[in-house]
Amino acid sequence: xxxxxxxxxxxxxxxxxxxxxxxxxxxxxxxHMDRNNYYGGESASITPLQDLYDKFKMGKAPESMGxxxxxxxxxxxxxxxxxxxxxxLLIHTGVTKxxxxxxxxxxxxxxxxxxxxxxxxxxxxLSSSLMGLFEKRRFRKFLMFCQEFSLDDPKTxxxxxxxxxxxxxxxxxxxxxxxxxxxxxxxxxLYLNDEYKNQPCGExxxxxxxxxxxxARYGKSPYLYPLYGLGELPQGFAxxxxxxxxxxxxxxxxxxIVFDGDKLLGVESDGEVAKCKMVVCDPSYAxxxxxxxxxxxxxxxxxxxxxxxxNDSLSSQIIIPQNQVNRxxxxxxxxxxxxxxxxxxxxxxxxxSTHVETDNPERxxxxxxxxxxxxxxxxxxxxxLYQPIDNGKQNKVYISSSYDATxxxxxxxxxxxxxxxxxxxxxxxxxxxxxxxxxM
Amino acid sequence: xxTGSPNYKIILCGEYGVGKSSxxxxxxxxxxxxxxxxxxxxxxxxxxxxxxxxxxxxKLTLWDTGGMERMSFIGSSYYRGANAALLCYSMRNKDSFxxxxxxxxxxxxxxxxAKIFLCGxxxxxxxxxxxxxxxxxxxxxxxxxxxSGNYQISCKDNTGLNDxxxxxxxxxxxxxxxxxxxxxxxIVRPGISPxxxxxxxxxxxxx
Numbered sequence: 001x002x003x004x005x006x007x008x009x010x011x012x013x014x015x016x017x018x019x020x021x022x023x024x025x026x027x028x029x030x031x032h033m034d035r036n037n038y039y040g041g042e043s044a045s046i047t048p049l050q051d052l053y054d055k056f057k058m059g060k061a062p063e064s065m066g067x068x069x070x071x072x073x074x075x076x077x078x079x080x081x082x083x084x085x086x087x088x089l090l091i092h093t094g095v096t097k098x099x100x101x102x103x104x105x106x107x108x109x110x111x112x113x114x115x116x117x118x119x120x121x122x123x124x125x126l127s128s129s130l131m132g133l134f135e136k137r138r139f140r141k142f143l144m145f146c147q148e149f150s151l152d153d154p155k156t157x158x159x160x161x162x163x164x165x166x167x168x169x170x171x172x173x174x175x176x177x178x179x180x181x182x183x184x185x186x187x188x189x190l191y192l193n194d195e196y197k198n199q200p201c202g203e204x205x206x207x208x209x210x211x212x213x214x215x216a217r218y219g220k221s222p223y224l225y226p227l228y229g230l231g232e233l234p235q236g237f238a239x240x241x242x243x244x245x246x247x248x249x250x251x252x253x254x255x256x257i258v259f260d261g262d263k264l265l266g267v268e269s270d271g272e273v274a275k276c277k278m279v280v281c282d283p284s285y286a287x288x289x290x291x292x293x294x295x296x297x298x299x300x301x302x303x304x305x306x307x308x309x310x311n312d313s314l315s316s317q318i319i320i321p322q323n324q325v326n327r328x329x330x331x332x333x334x335x336x337x338x339x340x341x342x343x344x345x346x347x348x349x350x351x352x353s354t355h356v357e358t359d360n361p362e363r364x365x366x367x368x369x370x371x372x373x374x375x376x377x378x379x380x381x382x383x384x385l386y387q388p389i390d391n392g393k394q395n396k397v398y399i400s401s402s403y404d405a406t407x408x409x410x411x412x413x414x415x416x417x418x419x420x421x422x423x424x425x426x427x428x429x430x431x432x433x434x435x436x437x438x439x440m
Numbered sequence: 441x442x443t444g445s446p447n448y449k450i451i452l453c454g455e456y457g458v459g460k461s462s463x464x465x466x467x468x469x470x471x472x473x474x475x476x477x478x479x480x481x482x483x484x485x486x487x488x489x490x491x492x493x494x495x496x497x498x499k500l501t502l503w504d505t506g507g508m509e510r511m512s513f514i515g516s517s518y519y520r521g522a523n524a525a526l527l528c529y530s531m532r533n534k535d536s537f538x539x540x541x542x543x544x545x546x547x548x549x550x551x552x553x554a555k556i557f558l559c560g561x562x563x564x565x566x567x568x569x570x571x572x573x574x575x576x577x578x579x580x581x582x583x584x585x586x587x588s589g590n591y592q593i594s595c596k597d598n599t600g601l602n603d604x605x606x607x608x609x610x611x612x613x614x615x616x617x618x619x620x621x622x623x624x625x626x627i628v629r630p631g632i633s634p635x636x637x638x639x640x641x642x643x644x645x646x647x
Contacts, residue, residue, distance in 0.1 A: 041517045047516075069549070097486070098517060228520060235515035242506035243485050250512045 005031045008267045008274055010281035013041035014230075014409075015400040017237035018416045019280050021093060021401040022428050024244035028409040031274050032241060033267065037251040041282060042403060045072035045229030045342065050133050052300075056379045065302070065376075066344025069363075072229035073300060073342065075381070076403045077334040078412070079104055079223035079350035085413035087224070092430040102340055103225035105313035109187035109319040112181060115309055115371060118187045118319075121212060133386075135180060138142060142174040142184075146208040162202030164178050170201045178323070184208070186321035186330050192329060192355075192406065223408070225315060229342045257286060257397060264396045278396040278423065283386035286399050290386040295356035296405045297365060300379040301372055303348040307335050308373045314348075317407055320368055329355035331368045332407040355405045356382060360402055369390035398423060445490065447499040448612045449521055451551070453543050455536040456510045459561040462595035464504045465530065467605065472595055491609035498613050500605060502526075519550035523612050527558050530533075531592065532565035537575065544586060546608035555588040555615065557608055563592040563600065 006028035009020040016032070017039075021033050024030045036045055046052045048068030049061045061068060078085050080101070090096045108115040111130060119128040125140040148156045160170060171181050185191045189207035214222030226232045244247060255269040257279050266275040283290040297363055310316045318333040331354040334404070352368040354361075361382055369375065388399035398419050404411055420428045452460040461484055465471045468487035484504040503522075508514045517527075525547045529536040538559075539602055547556055558580075560571060580587060588611055593600035 037513070039513075094485075100521070225497060228517070232517045232520070235517035239485075239506050239508070239518070242508045247510065248508050248512035 002272055002274070003031075004165075004275040005029050005266075006276065007031075007278045007280060008033065008255075008276040010257075010267065010279060010285040011041045011402075012036075012039045012234055012238060012239070012250070013282050013400075014043040015412060015416050015419075016041070016280060016282055017234035017241065018089060018413075019398075019400075019419060020246055021095070021237040021240035021244070022416075022420055023280070023423075024246040025093070026424070026429070030241060030246040031249065031267075031276070032238065032246055033249045033252045033255050033269065035252055039250070040231045040234045041284075042150065043074075043076055043230060043234055045074050045231030047072045047229075049073070049344075052379065058195045058377075058379070065347065069339070070344040071342065072231060073349060074230045074351065076230070076298065077332075077353060077407070078230060078267070078403075079225055079334060079408050081210060081408050081410065082217040082222055082224050082439055083210055084214065084408065084410055085417070086409040089413060089416075093240055094217070095240050098236040098239060099232050100227045101224045102227065102315070103218040104221045104225055104315045104317060104336075106310050106316040107187070107221040107223065108310060108316060108318045109183040110318060110324055110367075110371070111183065112324075115318055116183075118183065121215065123305075126359075130183060131180060135177060138174050138176055139180055139184075142170075142176060143208070145174070146205050147212055149205050150211070151202070162205065163200050165201050166198050167201045167204040168197040170204065171197075180322040182323050187319040188407070190410070192294075192330065192404075193322065195388065204379060206387040221317065223317060225336055225340055227341045229340070232337070235299060255285065257281075259395070270316060278398065280398045280400075280419070280423075282400050283388070283402055285395055286388075287386075289389055289397060289399060291389050292384050294385045295361070295388050296353060296402075297356050297361040297380070297382045298351060298353040298405075299362070299365060299369065299381075301350045301352065301369070302343075302376040302378075303335075303350055303372060303374070304346060304376055305373060306337070306348060307333070307350060307371065310335070318368070318371060319407065325367050327354075327364070328357055329405065331365055332405065333368050333371065334407055353405045353407075356395070392419075393422060443495045445489070445499050446613065446616060446643075447501055448523040448609070448616075449501050449503065450524045450526055450608065451503045451518060451522045451554075452505060452528060453525050453547060455530075455533075455539060456507075458528045458530040458533065459595055460528050460537045461504055461507075463526070463559070463601070464502060465559065465595070466595050466598060467502050470598070472598065489605070491606055493606075493610040493613040494617075496613060498609050500609055500612075514620060516550050519547065519554070520599055522547075522551040522554045523616075524555045524557060525551060526608075527556055529558075529560055529571065529641075530558045530565075531562045531571045532567065532569065533562075534569060534575075537571045537579070537604065540579070544583070548586075556586055557589040557591065557604075557611075559586050559604065560592040561595055564594040564597055571637050 007023050007030050009016050009032040012034040020030055020032045049071040050068050052073050053061045107118045109118050116130045119125040122140045126136055150156050188211045189204055211222050252269045255267050258265045258268050266273045306312045314337045316335045320331040322330050333352050335350040336342050337348040343349050350372050352365045385402040387401045392398035401415050465482050486501055486503045488499050488501045505514055591604040
């Protein structure tokens with residue numbers, strides 16, 4: 001540890017592991033530490049089941065829940081978009097070969113007290129229970145417009161200027177009503193709130209295309225989920241980092257970032273200092289350099305049945321758009337099961353999450369809990385969200401933001417790519433990895 | 441599995457410095473690095489080779505640890521889906537041998553159903569502190585049927601490696617074939633005895 005490093009990375013959450021991998025691949029000498037004796041930090045999957053019960057001080061896990069080792073419970077639920085940025089990162093870095101994925105079986109949206117399948121292609125739009133007959137036809141036209149739309153080909157624009165026309169104007173152009181806008185904006189374009197409606201529609205169209213494109217890849221839904229839980233993802237990137245020379249140290253006593261005045265010296269743990277030129281970490285390792293931006297509530301629910309009205313899906317996602325329940329933030333439900341090696345035979349894990357808006361967050365998500373049917377056990381966490389107070393350029397401490405309530409990894413990847421770009425002054429060069437692999 | 445040769449994942453396990461990466465290099469491209477610096481594994485990930493087992497071409501994919509065990513633990517994901525673990529020790533370092541039971545525990549917990557093969561590297565070692573034949577025999581007795589094979593090799597002289605991997609390929613493939621037939625027998629439908637089922641099926645088809 002007494003050596004000198006280009007970078008010390010603190011915390012083995014997904015963001016830190018991706019960054020550690022990128023730094024190692026780009027030739028930097030990396031030391032990666034974690035205060036826990038397992039990989040993944042907040043993005044670990046807890047196993048065996050008793051560890052989850054211990055974490056929440058819930059006593060002994062019941063015998064009826066089968067073998068403890070069969071459980072791998074995510075603390076932060078998310079899915080991967082099949083055509084999304086994390087899949088890009090996995091493929092470009094070769095980390096895909098360490099993991100196995102399954103397609104999520106169904107994507108649903110809440111409307112008028114019931115859940116409906118999210119229609120994402122023209123055929124589904126016509127058979128959807130979400131809209132009336134005429135609205136269906138209008139929505140179908142809108143989807144076809146988005147799929148055809150290309151910035152390079154003015155013939156596909158139909159009078160829409162991606163940089164000028166707002167998303168609301170686009171809805172108006174196709175005469176789509178508020179209900180349709182609700183599920184399109186939140187369950188297809190996956191916006192967190194309604195601000196996008198007043199923004200130029202270019203990004204909105206791209207998001208609709210990402211959803212449709214992801215859906216077209218595997219059919220049932222646009223989402224993927226790794227066998228054995230999301231905790232496999234940080235481990236995959238940690239392995240990448242190690243293979244490119246990164247050194248790993250877990251179970252380190254409270255690593256502390258040390259400065260000489262304003263200048264970064266290194267990281268101290270157990271009385272030793274690892275000197276380094278930069279530190280990359282999650283907010284918990286540099287609390288004085290972060291500010292609180294809100295709270296997320298996550299409720300892990302153990303079920304012994306699929307979520308009702310999801311066609312007995314072994315995995316599914318339900319989005320409850322803010323407007324449907326008079327909120328400012330959507331509520332997400334992600335469900336996975338024994339089919340993904342995260343629960344004992346015949347058990348399901350449903351995780352409800354949202355951004356907290358009141359001082360009774362559990363009541364806020366009651367509408368989502370009511371959709372799940374009988375619940376065997378609930379585990380409730382309310383966690384603070386932190387953001388770095390600056391971009392780290394000044395003192396060479398680059399801090400990631402807490403994992404938000406969104407149900408997928410798009411914002412996670414944006415944060416990672418942004419931090420890498422600040423460190424390097426240019427976007428990450430994926431071609432570097434390919435070259436080294438050929439050398440091997 | 442329906443297309444191509446069957447593929448078996450083998451993970452390397454054992455203490456830092458027993459020569460896991462040397463085994464990996466011999467496996468990958470039959471090379472050997474003489475200098476034994478403190479530099480641990482860099483750039484070694486996984487490699488695949490074809491072997492013949494019981495008249496079938498089978499693929500063995502060998503995974504290296506990435507050097508993660510040097511100062512830390514290897515994450516659980518390394519073990520996922522492994523068909524076999526090559527449990528390595530150095531014949532000239534008794535400590536790397538006596539700690540093996542700890543590794544067996546890790547393998548059994550994280551890689552369910554993986555066969556475990558014992559592999560002593562530095563078989564060219566002569567001297568006082570070497571692991572002896574008696575040590576190995578008593579360890580094998582303790583382990584009972586946990587071990588599926590026991591080899592002594594030398595990466596330096598390139599002895600025993602090819603025989604070891606060919607043998608592992610045979611054992612793994614035989615096991616897979618056995619399991620397949622076993623599973624066929626085990627599937628029973630409640631209320632229908634195994635003999636009655638084909639008859640029932642025939643009746644269906646002829647209707």
